[in-house]
Amino acid sequence: TKREDLRTDFVTLTNDILQRQQHQPQAKGDLTILLSAISSACKWISNVVRKAELLKVIGVTGGTNVQNENVQKLDILSNQIMCNLLRDSGKTAILVSEEDDDAIFIEDGKKGFYCVCFDPLDGSSNIDCGVSIGTIFGIYRVKDTHGKPSLADVLRPGTEMVAAGYCMYGSSTVLVLTFQGSNEVNGYTLDPHIGEFVLTHRNMKLGKKKIYSINEGNESTFDDAIKGYLKSVKYPPPGHTGKFTPYSARYVGSMVADVHRTILYGGIFMYPGGKLRILYECFPMSLLVEAAGGKASTGRKRMLEVTPESLHARSGIILGTKEEVDKVEELYKQLD
Ligand code: AHM
Ligand code: MG
Numbered sequence: 001t002k003r004e005d006l007r008t009d010f011v012t013l014t015n016d017i018l019q020r021q022q023h024q025p026q027a028k029g030d031l032t033i034l035l036s037a038i039s040s041a042c043k044w045i046s047n048v049v050r051k052a053e054l055l056k057v058i059g060v061t062g063g064t065n066v067q068n069e070n071v072q073k074l075d076i077l078s079n080q081i082m083c084n085l086l087r088d089s090g091k092t093a094i095l096v097s098e099e100d101d102d103a104i105f106i107e108d109g110k111k112g113f114y115c116v117c118f119d120p121l122d123g124s125s126n127i128d129c130g131v132s133i134g135t136i137f138g139i140y141r142v143k144d145t146h147g148k149p150s151l152a153d154v155l156r157p158g159t160e161m162v163a164a165g166y167c168m169y170g171s172s173t174v175l176v177l178t179f180q181g182s183n184e185v186n187g188y189t190l191d192p193h194i195g196e197f198v199l200t201h202r203n204m205k206l207g208k209k210k211i212y213s214i215n216e217g218n219e220s221t222f223d224d225a226i227k228g229y230l231k232s233v234k235y236p237p238p239g240h241t242g243k244f245t246p247y248s249a250r251y252v253g254s255m256v257a258d259v260h261r262t263i264l265y266g267g268i269f270m271y272p273g274g275k276l277r278i279l280y281e282c283f284p285m286s287l288l289v290e291a292a293g294g295k296a297s298t299g300r301k302r303m304l305e306v307t308p309e310s311l312h313a314r315s316g317i318i319l320g321t322k323e324e325v326d327k328v329e330e331l332y333k334q335l336d
Contacts, residue, residue: 013039013175013188013197020179030091031162034114034139035177037089039197042135042167042175044085045078045121046190049133049169074127075099078120078135086116093142093149096279096311098122103151103311114162115140115154117279123254132170134256138284139163154279154311158304164284168256176204176260178291185263185292204263206294206321210247211267213258218273225299225331226272232327259285259319263292268320270328272299278308282317295325299332 014036021032052074079099086092087104091112095104098119106112116139123133138161142153165177173190175197187201212233219227236244247267252258255269255276262269276282286296286303296303296319303317318328 011199013177013199016186016188016199030112030114031139034086034089034091034112034116035163037085037091038082038116038137038165039175041082041085042173043190043195043197044081045135046167046169046173048077048081049074049121052127052130075121075124082118082120082135092116094151094154096154098277098280098312101312103154105149111149113142113145115142115149117154117283119277119280122256122281123252126252126254126257131254132168132252132257133254134166134168134170134260136166136256136280136284137164138280138287151311155308157307158278158283158286161283161287164287166256166259166284166288168260170257170260174200174260176201176263176288178288180287183291185288201264204292206262206289206292207264207266208321209265209267210245211250211262211265212247212324213249213251213262213267213269214271215251215253216249222272223299223332224335225328226270228331228335229328255281255285259289262320263289263294266321268318268324268328270316270318272316272318274314274316276314276317278306278313278315279311282306282315286317286319289319293322294320295322297325297329299328300336 017032017035021027021029079097083095086095087106087110090110092106092114093111094115096117116137118137120135121133122136126133140154140156140160141162142149161180163179165175167173167175174187176185176187178185185204186199187204188197189200191198233247250261258269282303289296298315299318306315318325
């Protein structure tokens with residue numbers, strides 16, 4: 001490539017969110033600062049995730065490396081990075097993390113108006129084998145900026161989130177973000193050389209591929225609606241003649257990777273049993289999928305309209321293209 005052919009007109013995440021803020025005259029820049037803290041945390045986590053294998057090669061045994069230093073587990077380390085950067089941003093009031101049983105209430109002096117619910121490193125079963133994992137986050141603004149923040153500020157339906165996103169640590173590091181009511185999902189790829197998230201996926205919309213994604217090993221525990229749907233994507237309906245093309249099965253076992261693929265390629269992702277946590281797994285992904293033109297459901301109702309009863313409450317989730325999620329909802333209606 002000749003020097004003059006090199007692209008230098010790229011948009012960074014920082015630029016993009018600053019621009020957004022400028023278009024909202026009432027905005028004071030708090031959310032911009034908060035998102036910049038999240039973006040820094042994700043860069044940092046990306047770095048430790050990518051170094052992890054190497055640390056093992058140089059000899060990690062039973063939690064200590066060759067220098068006899070304690071090597072922290074990646075999920076614990078990622079949690080500390082998120083908590084510290086979010087607290088230091090000065091813009092948060094409450095932090096809810098998958099890693100902590102209780103919510104963290106930020107002390108006066110560092111307190112702001114946003115509540116962040118996050119899973120610092122999701123996909124625990126994939127961490128040790130180097131398969132894609134990710135950070136997931138959903139953001140609320142406290143209801144009363146003069147009052148004392150309380151759990152009621154986070155135990156709210158997902159429709160009230162102001163923004164949500166995830167960062168996937170895969171073959172590249174990609175941060176995907178949406179804002180409430182924007183109907184726009186943008187993806188930014190980390191350029192490790194300049195340390196910036198660069199806009200690579202503007203206005204992502206769900207693809208059209210026929211893919212189903214589920215841990216099918218659990219089939220014996222699934223509702224009849226899910227079993228019926230699975231049958232319909234694998235076998236032709238009774239009496240069918242002519243050509244039938246079954247769907248492709250794809251399942252990473254990291255929600256971030258499975259949802260990322262679903263947004264880019266299309267299809268459906270399901271975790272019916274109620275393993276996934278509402279506040280920091282189901283809600284953020286649902287806001288993103290809806291904004292990308294898809295649908296997210298519990299099977300019986302819109303996921304974002306659920307009100308979580310506790311910080312770590314779980315739900316079954318079905319998300320993907322409208323067409324596919326509608327089929328599952330229809331089966332629930334028929335079989336309930
Ligand atoms: P985790 O928070 O312990 O990582 O669990 C959440 C993960 C999701 O990323 C993924 O969708 C699911 O659990 C996979 O579960 P399973 O291994 O049962 O298929
Ligand atoms: Mg998780």
